[in-house]
Every structure is written in C-alpha cells, then in structure tokens.
Amino acid sequence: MASAAKTNKSERPFNFLRWAKSRKGQQTLIIIGFSIIPLLLLFTFTYFPFVKMAQFSFYDRNYIKVRGFVGLKNYIDVFKRPDIFKSLWLSLYYMGGAVVQLALALYLATIFCFGVKGGNFFKGCMFFPYLINGIAIGFIFKFFYTRGFVLDTVLQWIGFDLENLPYWLRDTSINNVSLVATSVWKYFGQNMVLFVGAMMSVDASLYEAAELDGANKWQQFKYIMLPSIKTIVMLNLIMSITGSLSAFEPPYVIMSGGGNGTATYFVKMHEVAHTSQKLGLASAMAIVLLIIIFIVTILQKLFFKYVFKNAEDEDKGAAAKREKKLAKLRAKEAAR
Template structure:
C-alpha cells in the first residue's frame, strides 16, 4: 500500500512540451494540422462572405461608394416588389421538371439493373450531359430552340408546317416548359447514376427468389427495389426541388430572363449587377435561403411522416392503418364472443 501511494505521489502532470511529444499529443497535432486547411478555406470563402452579405442586406449601397443603413427596408421591399416574388412562380416549372427527371432516372436505372444490351453505352450517353457546364448547355439549347433551327427542322422532317410550330422561347405559354426541359436533359443522368448505385447494393438473390415465386419485373421493382432505395429517392427529391428554387443558368443564358422566364436568381442578378442595388440583392439572397430551408424542413417532415426514415418497411401512416384495422377486428371478435355467450 505504501509503495502504491508513493508511486502516485511521484507521478506528476505532464507539461505541454512533454504532452505534445507523447502519443496522444502527436495524434491531436496531426488531426489539427489536417483540419486547418479545409476549415480555413471554409471560413474564408463561405462563412465570412455569408456574414458580410447578411450585414450588407441592412444597407442601401452599391459596389463602390457610400453606404446608408436602412434597417429592414430592403427586406420589406423584397416582399413588396411583384417581380421578385412573382419570379418564384417560374420555379414551379422547374419543380415539375425535377419530378419528371427523377421519374425518368428511376425508370432508366431500373432498366440497367435488369441487364439490358448496350447498358454501358446507354449509361455513358445519359450521364454525359451532366459533364457539360451549365453555360454550354444554355448555348446548345439556345440554338436548339431558335426559330428554324434544330428542333423546328426535325419537326418539319416529320411533316409539320413551320407556321404551326410554336415559338419555343417567345411564346409565354410554353417558353418556361422549354427551359425546364433543359434541366431534365442535363440532370437525368446524374440522378440515374445515384439510383443505380443504390440498386446495385440490393442482393441479387432477392430477384431470383421473387422470380421463382412468380413475381414479374413490376413486382420486383415495387416490393424489392423501391423499399431498398427509399432513402435515396427522398434525398434526390429534396435536392431537386430545393435546386429548382435557385435555377439560374437556363433562363439567364437562353433568354436572359425576358418574356416571363426570369427566375428568382436571374432577377437577383439583374438587381445586383445591372441596377447596382447590392443591399436589396443581399436581402433577396437571405430570403431565398430562408425559403429553401423552410421547404427542406417541410419536405423532411412530410417524408418522415409518409416514409419514416427511408429504411423502415412500413410508414407511420401504414402502421396507424394496420393498428386501426387490428383494433376494429378485435372489437368485432369481442362482440361476436359476447353474442355467443348470451345465446
């Protein structure tokens, strides 16, 4: 006992120099050194600019010149100006396009899982548009939709009269649909690869067992693939709809936001760079961030209610319906039992 107490008394706390040379100290030193570069980049290029943007949203200012503090006036103007919030209605076209592209991506990915001929070439061809930068995609479709160019020429080859073909970019009833189609063309391949990666993780023995039990391809998709990739579907849908609110490249490059095609980002760019109302544009960016956050939370709450966490076999609503049926059946059994006793 005496020797143990003496050893504890001799043992002293290490100073910083001794600690940094120890195994624990070296480990923490490596962790900190590896974190310094990414955290510095994140701080310098993300958090500090965001903080300055939030600060500028309370000022009436241009890029160069004096600043005047106006408080919440910029935010009030964002909600008062019709062209700003009216541009959010244009995002509905891109949301519709996001749903279409997810449906196509899910369909193509399912085809790839069931081993079709030329699958490698098809995957590369579908994924290739995602590798093209957005500005280039805009210029491609600017000439694709131009009057008398590619799309009109193709339709004329099939016998359509040029006078019966609409102006794809000038007709306000169809121009936003045309622009949303460019996003479908570009992002379908990306979503297909994500779906395909999730589907490849499903055990192939399940398909064989289902086939032996008489399940066709639709049954395999519905009861094996869909439950297995539920989390990826929910994630892609949330990202696609959130991205639709910030659509910029197609309307900016193809139409420059004219003829009712200006999205929220295009209007914000015009206010910031052409009108030099930097404070108002910063307020618009903060409002858009709040809208995207609210939409994301609403989607997550909805999908959590409808699909749980994306991995459970039954949703909460399905569990509730099943419990109601079980309760109803139990009540009917009790009534039947009482009727048998009384008789």
C-alpha cells in the same frame, strides 16, 4: 528514492516539447493540424461571407458605398415588389421539371437494372450531358430552339408543319417549358446513374426469391427496389427541388439575361446586385431564398416521414396483431 522520484516527476513543470512528443500530444496535435485547415477554409469562404451578407441585407449600399442602415426595408421590398416575388413563381416550372426528371431517371434506371443490351453505352450517352458545361449547354440550346433549326427540322421530318410550330423561346406561354427541358436534359442522366448505383446494391437473391413467388417486374420494383433506394430517391428529390428554386443558367444564357418573362429569382438577383448595384436588396433576396429553401426542405422531410411512417405503422400493427394472436393461442394452451 523511488517516492522522491515520483514526486519529482509529478511536480515537474509542464514541458510542451515533451507533451508534443507523447502519444496523447501527438494525437491532439494531429487532430488540430488536420482539422484547422478545412475549418479555416470553411470559415473564411463560407461562414464569414455569409455573416457579412446577412449584415449587408440591412443596409442600403452598393459595392463601394454604404448609404445607410435601413432595417428591414430590403426584406419588405423583396415581398412587396411584384417583379421580384413573381419570379419565384417561375420556380414552379422548374419544380415540375424536377419531378418529370426524377420519374424519367427512375424509369430508365429500372430498365437498366433489369438488364439491357449495350446498357453501359446508353448509360454513358445519357450521363454525358451532365458533363457538359452549363454555358455550353445554353449555347447548344440557343441554336437548337432557333426558328427553322434543329428542333423544328426534326419535327418537320416527323410530319409537323413549320407554320403550326410555336417559337420555342419567343412565345411566353412555352418558353419557360423550353428552358426547363434543357435542365431536365442535363440532369436526368446524373440522377439515373445515382439510382442505378443504389439499385445495384440491392441483394439480387431478393429478386430471385420474388420471382419464384410469382412476382412480376412491377411488383419487384414496387416492393423490393423502391423501398431499398428510398433514401437516394429522397436525396435526389431534395436536391432537384432546391436546385429548381435556384435555377440560373438556362434563362441567363439562353435568354440572354432572362428576357421575355423568363427571369428566375436568381437571374433577378444577379441583375439587382450587378447591374443596379443594390447590394443590400440582393443580399436580402439571397437570405429570403435561403429561408425558402430551408422551409421547402423541411416540408419535404416531413412529407416523406409521413409517407414512410404509414408503411412502418402497418408493419407495427401487423406485429401487434400477431403478438395478440400468439398471446391468445398461448392463453388457450395454458387454459388446457
């Protein structure tokens, strides 16, 4: 009887309902159920459009009409056209700004970490710009930089003569710096808050121990704080550099569409895609930018690996030396 029942059970045809009610079935169904929605969203709104864009980049087309397959012509144009490729150089301004921004954020975060009266208030003030919408910031700075307005007035208070001040947005030698300054103003607070968060997680007893050993604040920063937060520093740097490659709001809003030599790669892309409706060329530009961002990120990773590897190598070397010394001592002892 028992064996008959057993064989019966094993031969019973697959019953979906029963399977679905079983523990294993429930597990599988829940996993599928929970992951299918995000995956579907990811696919429809990220990967599928991306594949389409990659496809567009090989065609000469606008939004509604395809004029024909042109192969790599769009890519060649991206590199050959001086106005497009030159706009990439403007990113250097923003990269420079990113470095300044990170240094400033790191400096302020360190100060906050060592304790400041009313620290939370100041932190809030500095983080606040990040919460303002980028378009609003654009309009704020449009007036900020207007001749004889905020910036000029403040500079006049501290003794500058209006005659000697440049036109912040008109002079092509300085207007990109003015624009970069707005993006530094916006993002440094956010970087700072991230740094403070990472620094807070460092064990306080380490500082105490270091202090007892006679380390000053700079040494504490250099040997305890910085190594502990290097992942966050790296993350912030990568985000800032890739962000500076795709700078868009400041030139677009403040300079009304990137006039006066401030058209960054993104602004140029926007113009090509929407004003001139060369969708193929714009898609090619986007893909080239993607590749550039990949390359820059990989380079940064390699760079940091190299920098931190050196430190580890020293440690390893030291350990090896110590081992050697110990081995020698042991050998001596054994010889005795």
